[in-house]
Amino acid sequence: MLARRPEEHVLLVLVTADGGLAGAFNSNLIKAAQQFLLEHEGAQIGLYTLGRKGRDFFRRRQARIVAERTGITQVASFADAAAIAGEIRARFEQSEADAVYLLFNEFKSVMSQKLTLQRVLPIEELPRAVGRDYIFEQPPEQILGSLLLRYMEMVLYQALLESAAAYQAARMTAMGAASTNAGEMIEKLTLHMNRVRQASITNELIEVVSGAGAQA
Numbered sequence: 001m002l003a004r005r006p007e008e009h010v011l012l013v014l015v016t017a018d019g020g021l022a023g024a025f026n027s028n029l030i031k032a033a034q035q036f037l038l039e040h041e042g043a044q045i046g047l048y049t050l051g052r053k054g055r056d057f058f059r060r061r062q063a064r065i066v067a068e069r070t071g072i073t074q075v076a077s078f079a080d081a082a083a084i085a086g087e088i089r090a091r092f093e094q095s096e097a098d099a100v101y102l103l104f105n106e107f108k109s110v111m112s113q114k115l116t117l118q119r120v121l122p123i124e125e126l127p128r129a130v131g132r133d134y135i136f137e138q139p140p141e142q143i144l145g146s147l148l149l150r151y152m153e154m155v156l157y158q159a160l161l162e163s164a165a166a167y168q169a170a171r172m173t174a175m176g177a178a179s180t181n182a183g184e185m186i187e188k189l190t191l192h193m194n195r196v197r198q199a200s201i202t203n204e205l206i207e208v209v210s211g212a213g214a215q216a
Contacts, residue, residue: 001089001092001093001121001122001123001145001148001149001152002122002123002148003122004122005095005098005099005122006098007040007043007098007099008043008044008098009043009044009046009095009096009097009098010040010043010044010045010046010097010098010099010100010101011045011046011047011048011066011088011091011092011096011097011099011100011101012033012036012037012045012046012047012048012100012101012103013048013050013084013088013100013101013102013103013120013156014029014033014047014048014049014050014051014054014058014103014104015029015050015051015054015073015102015103015104015105015159015160015163016029016030016049016050016051016052016053016054016055016073017051017052017053017073017074017163017167018051018052018053018070018071018073018074019052019053019074020053021171021174021175022167022170022171022174023170023173023174023177024170025105025113025166025167025170025171026051026053026054028105028115029054029103029104029105029115030053030054030057030058032103032115032117033047033054033058033103036101036103036117037063044064045064046064046065046066046096046097047063047064047065047066048065048066048067048068048084048087048088049065049067049068049069050068050069050070050072050073050084050160051069051070051073052070055068055070066091067087069084072160073160073163073164073167074164074167074168075164076157076160076161076163076164078153078157080160081153081154081156081157081160082153082157084156085149085152085153085155085156086149088100088120088121088152088156089121089149089152092121092122097121099119099121099122100119100120100121101117101118101119101120102116102117102118102119102120102155102156102159103115103116103117103118104116104159104160104162104163105162105163105166105167105170106162106166107162107163107165107166107169108166109169110169110172110173111169111173113166113169113170116159116162118155118159120152120155120156121152123148123151123152
């Protein structure tokens with residue numbers, strides 16, 4: 001999981017939502033994924049889509065989707081993250097992917113989300129301890145392997161949690177703006193309707209008065 005190879009085969013894990021009504025939450029992710037594809041034209045890129053919106057968009061455009069999962073981005077669980085991490089690790093170790101990138105929305109506040117592109121594999125080389133000697137109950141390679149996998153699982157789990165929180169915040173913001181706009185539209189239409197009705201009544205009164213004056 002630390003091996004570095006020329007990035008000829010790249011795997012992009014795209015985390016979108018399963019639903020809409022969240023403003024630009026999904027569209028920003030899709031645009032960023034398209035930009036990533038343009039920037040890596042020389043490599044063979046596979047998409048691992050988490051969420052229905054990203055999957056449907058790239059499926060309609062005949063993109064290379066190597067794996068997909070739906071129904072997990074709004075109810076994130078560690079078991080799902082661990083399963084995804086295992087699949088990604090297997091693809092990397094079998095040289096099906098030379099590098100793995102993760103694209104998701106990071107929750108910053110109710111009003112804002114940060115578009116985040118993170119390289120998951122290969123993992124950055126760890127600093128070596130100098131002048132220290134440790135005694136391990138298990139071989140160091142075995143311990144390191146399990147720790148690296150657990151690190152990957154936590155990175156993916158955090159991304160799922162961040163995306164779920166950002167999606168709910170985006171939905172709340174979008175629905176709040178929609179409710180405000182609807183209220184303003186109702187006020188404007190009500191005012192317009194009252195003006196039209198008042199004008200109609202005024203015209204009727206003028207006609208009645210004019211008719212009465214003509215008879216007199």
